[in-house]
Amino acid sequence: MNATVCDAHDLLDGAKRCLAVPFYYSSKPSLIPGVRDNHLALASPIIAYWGLSLFFHFLDISGWKWLDKYRIHESVEVQSKNRATRAQVVWAVVLQHIIQTGLGLFWLTAEGKPVDHAERMQQLTRHPFIVMYLGQENPLALQPDVLYYMYWWVIPASQFFAAMFIIDTWQYFLHRLMHVNKFLYKQFHSVHHRLYVPYAFGSLYNHPVEGFLLDSLGAVLAESLTFMSTRQAMLLFTFSTLKTVDDHCGYSLPFDPLQLFTGNNADYHDIHHQAIGIKSNFSQPFFVHWDSVLGTRMTRRDIELRKEKQAQKTE
Helix, strand or coil: CEEEEECCCCCCCCCCCEEEEECCCCCCCCCECCECHHHHHHHHHHHHHHHHHHHHHHHHHHCCHHHHHHECCCHHHHHHHCCCCHHHHHHHHHHHHHHHHHHHHHHCCCCCCCCCHHHHHHHHHCCHHHHHHHCCCCCCCCCHHHHHHHHHHHHHHHHHHHHHHHHHHHHHHHHHHHHHCHHHHHHCHHHHHHCCCCCHHHCCCCCHHHHHHHHHHHHHHHHHHCCCCHHHHHHHHHHHHHHHHHHCCCECCCCCHHHHCCCCCHHHHHHHHCHHHCCCCCCCCCCCHHHHHHCCCCCHHHHHHHHHHHHHHHC
16 A cells, blocks of 8 residues: 655645655654654663563463463463562563663664655665666666665565564574673573573563673664664564563464564573573574574474483483
8 A cells, every 4th residue: 555745845847746655654753743753762662562561461360271271381380480589570671671771862863854765766776786786777767666666665674684684693692602601691691591481571681781782782783784764773673572572471372473473482482491491592582593503493392302312311
């Protein structure tokens, strides 16, 4: 579904310059009147975090028996195996949100003057990549539909997936380092593993230094290296937050879209929180490619086979 926006001022010939835009585009200076987009980009992931966390917390305390078959762990395990109180978790997450908001206020700025999308689309036709691979300058001048989809869909989608790849790469190698290096694990990452049985609002229960390096700085790098706009960054930060919360929710839900999105889901990450898988499944929050490529992936079937081998040795 497309719409059309026109310049507020007439051109020299008295006509207005109009441009077809996709449904998601808004020409408003801010998405919410009175709230700057850079402030909304910082508030959105926090709202998403607590909103989704409270939803899963409601499921935890609902007492609905039909949910038992989807629980990864029995409810009693949360109290018996976790070494951090819920109050400690909440305060640690609040501190993490304060730190990430402070970083965001320093890093993210409000959009400047309005973007001339028509001019940018014309610049795209003269991009060296286009000229090099299509063999001529302005190759899309007679193909406005191609230009439209490249500018409004292909490039933003590529930016988004590239940002996801950057976050995954940053978090995999830093996360793995914190398990390999005994000092880093003892001083920082062991805090997160006090939650042997993860639950939703404990997903950002980290040491403040780890939270800054692993989560906040990784997101800033992804946003910066992919040249996202403030509104694109808002979507990235909110989506990655929802995915992180869902990965710690404690439920394996076949109807959860975030768990259908990729194999890196709550069940996959839960293995990492168990003693048998603590040196596996470092990938987070989106895909599992680094675990697969570097041999650190563990599945439930792998656990069963390992237990069978151990049982055979003891016979």
